[in-house]
Amino acid sequence: MTDVTQTRSAAADWIAWGSAATGDALRGEGYPFQCMDAGIHAVAPGMKVAGPAYTVRTYPGATWALGRAIEQASAGDVLVVDAGGRPDVIIMGELMSMRAQQRGIAGVVVDGAVRDIADIDALGFPMFARYVCPRSGTHDKVGQWQTPIACGRVVVNPGDWIVADESGVTAVPADVVEPVARATAQVKAKEAAIARHLKAGCDLGTACEKAAASLHTE
Structure with missing residues (x-):
């Protein structure tokens, strides 16, 4: 069973x-292709989410499969959906988002289309998708859950750690979450040090050198 408190703290x-920064750390750890393509984006400003992936593969527009996933996933999970990348039929809207939020789902990443963006934004529910379209989906009973999928041209497995914000979506393979977390913290520390030197008037090259030196001696 998912430890919700621990998951939220890590998130x-x-x-x-x-x-x-997560993508930079992954590249440094030998995983350079874990950032989803730019087509997968926040549907409204300020949306951020992180958590373990609950994966869904469904026929484009088959909202039934995602409805099942909402009821099956654990609180804190991020639903990651391979909906075929179709632009012309939605997989999720306001009402499904409301139910997902009620169940404690942390957010959704969809390689496909969604709708009701203003309503989802008003809910404060993090939604990332390739397309926005008003056309409704279907209730065809076609889908798979907790299986490897492709989303944003990245393979995502159940339990991979998803990090999504206005810069995009990055997937951390489950078996390297801990070392990548340490590496990401180091990336952020280095960026903060560089920023301090830039504010002091250094050029970027010098700021990078000073930051590296100071972190090396700590």
Whole structure:
């Protein structure tokens, strides 16, 4: 069973670090292709989420499969959905988002289309998708859950750690979450040090050198 308190605590750290620093850390750890393509984006400003992936594969527009996932996933999970990347039929809207929020789902990442953006934004529910479209889906009973999927041209497995914000979406493979977390914290520390030197008037090259030196001696 998912430890919800531990998951939320970890999620807060990843949200603070952000998708970009996480991607940089993954590249440094030998995983350079874990950032989803730019088509997968926050549907409204300020949306942020992090948590373990609950994966869904569904026929485009088959909202039934995602409805099942909402009831099956644990609080704190991020639903990551391979909906075929279709632009012309939605997989989720306001009412499903409301139910997901009630169940404690942390957010949703959809390689496909969603709708009711203003309503989802008003809920404060983090939603990331490739397209926005008003056309309704279907209730065709076609889907798979907790299986490897492709989302944003990245393979996502159940339990991979998702970090999403206005910069995009990054997926951390489950078996390297701990070392990547340490590396991401180091990336953020280095960025903060560089920023301090830039504010002191250094050029970027010098700021990077001073930051590296200061972190090396700590």
